[in-house]
Amino acid sequence: MSSGIATTPAAAETDRTLLESARRIAAGLPARSLDIESAGTLPPDLVKEFTEHDLFRLAMPTELGGTGASPRAIVEIIEEVSRGDGATGWSLLIGNIGNAFLAWLEPEVARRILAETPDLIVAGGQAPLGQAVPKPDGTGYTLTGRWPFGSGSLHAHWFMGGFIVMENGRPKTNQWGAPVMGVAHFPADRARIDDTWHVAGLQGTGSHDIVAEGIDLPLAHTSVPYFERAKYDDPLYRLTAYNLLLTVMSGFPLGVARRALDEARLQFADRKLLSSGTSYLEDPAVQVAMLKHETALDAARRHLLDTVDELLGALAEDPLDYAARARLAAAVIHVYDVGRELVQGLFRLAGTAAVLDTNPLQRCMRDLVAGSQHVAFSFDSRKRIANARLGLQTAPAFFGV
Template sequence: MPAKQAMTLEAPPGAVAAARAVAPRLSARAGESEQLATMPADLVSEVRQAGLFRLATPRALGGAELPPAVLVEVGEELCRADGSAGWTIMIGNSTAFLAWLDPAVAVELLGERTDVITACVFAPKGRLTPEGAGRFRLDGRWSFSSGCRHADWFVGGAMVADRDGPRMIPGRGPDWRLAVLPARDSTVIENWDVAGLRGTGSHDVTTSAVLVPERHTTASFFEPARHDGPLWRFPFFALAGTFLAGFPLGVARRALDEFARLAATKMRVPEQTSIAEEGDVQVALARAEGGLQSARAFVFETIGAMWDTACAGDVPTLDQRARFLLATQQAMRAALEAVDIAYSLAGSTVLPMNHPLHRCFRDIHTGAQHIYFSSASAKRYAKTRLGIDQPTFWL
């Protein structure tokens, strides 16, 4: 890894503004995205041209390399417009993970492109079989490959095969890697038919006997990035968490905003008073707002602590990373509560599938099933707090 260099990266102006500019169109066409089970092609082009698919790509590769707090804020704005669109765009920023490749190799892969979209699945559902010196044969099937219909590159988790099973690395365990390949070398199985996040196009992706040079694989979970600078001092999963942290905050914010508008006009019969005038509704809304805004502050507090450490030239500490994981867990819990409160108080008005509040309800409950927000992640924080030994690459 290059020598450490303490520095502060200023956010290029316009990233959040670009997200806010495209948001009305993402919101207006959320129903169309659900029907297509992917983001419409013209919206993909607009988002690409706005630079929103290169938010965290290294500057050396033509990206913006934004600070993590800005990544969360951009994701929050996009998910407030439409959870599926925001999820798809932030996952599409997985081109950032090419920072774990040798820099010359990453430049070779991308060529002159600076607006590349990448679909990524961490789960080791692939098998890398040695195929002569310096290359593997990749076979596998990966579920939940968000944005795969418009991706230029695919990054898939895979185990390197040995004669008797996965190759074992002393002191580490199975040789779990990410393999980088052009999207054209994979096949999309269109099977995305779920309740929420319907517009993400998270179909299955398969490969069969695709030859992948070893230099196009990385042990990102266990090794540092190959670039220098504060963002690349974040371990892999800490960086990945910044792509997801804005999702619950944005979806819940949209739900509460929708409810506040609805509450002023929805009348109770026979009282003929708006539900906004009911004390129980007011208390519930205040609780939901307090929980969400507190969780949001916690996310940005923990990101700020990690960023300060990274800008000072060090890797964020294990405790800092564990607290960030806890903060994202709390953000999802607060978001689920906020959305559920808004949905239950709104009544039958929001039952149609295309109602924004119904979409928030479906999206937040679907997103909550992601492994990053699972109870296993909560246990990782607790084990750190309690001093229980565990693999630390998840943090």
């Protein structure tokens, strides 16, 4: 099925140029992984290189200065960078998600922010963990909140954070009795970063807590991306915010899992069996395990990319129902599940050599398992997606498909 995306020579060349840049940068990442992990964040030269090649603008609407990369190319670019280093790939995808959410602001507001900070990178999240108290004159809010897991916070220029509107000390509710929520966008120098990121996996992402304490938040710097799609014509914006987020995230497990396969093949070829003197890779049990994992990853990747193309093609003609749109979220979750099983299986297969900090297989396992813990792949998210896929969802759901 067609993706409904114009594949002009210029568009194809844009995708090729961006992918080539990503591959060139990714080629140098394995040698830097330990340093990135030790620093706990991306080095400035790497942030600059991504910026210079527009790799933080992959998912931004073209009207706001985005690259116009196809959704398939976005998946492949994140995949390539994540194959080089998981933490770097994660930081890149989070920066792209942050910039993509500018699409839910009024266009003139987003353009003004971008004009003031042309190399903008946005970090933060959409979970409504903040409290916004309306100002008496109706021009905005006083915002207080703490948002954990702020990946990329140490190199971001702006932050975003979800909030609940407060009224008389209690959450304000809408006509259905649900809390009134939104997402705040504010300059990084108006907030504080608390050093909380001491973790097993994705150590190099700088995912510290972002803290706002009574900051002034203009009404124009708020959005409500939870239920409605953004009003842009780019194919990616045919998706809901949740499905857009998942699409940008989907290249990460593909790349990390592929790197684990690469490393396993090299390590198992060098390792000798004491009983026979032959390489570990010649052991039939190892071969069967490698075949199983590689085939599962290839199948999950193909299913994901086909689903992206099919859904975007269908959405070009019809908004579709929740059940149809849930296919994409299910495909992304499946990729994460397959990738996690793969890295854990190869880690076990590698034996005691894999426990060393210097072994990339260990880092692949830690990074992919950590990424899989994201709330987007939680049981509650899976339950919501299953509900939609089975045709049981009849109204818009919070951050739904």
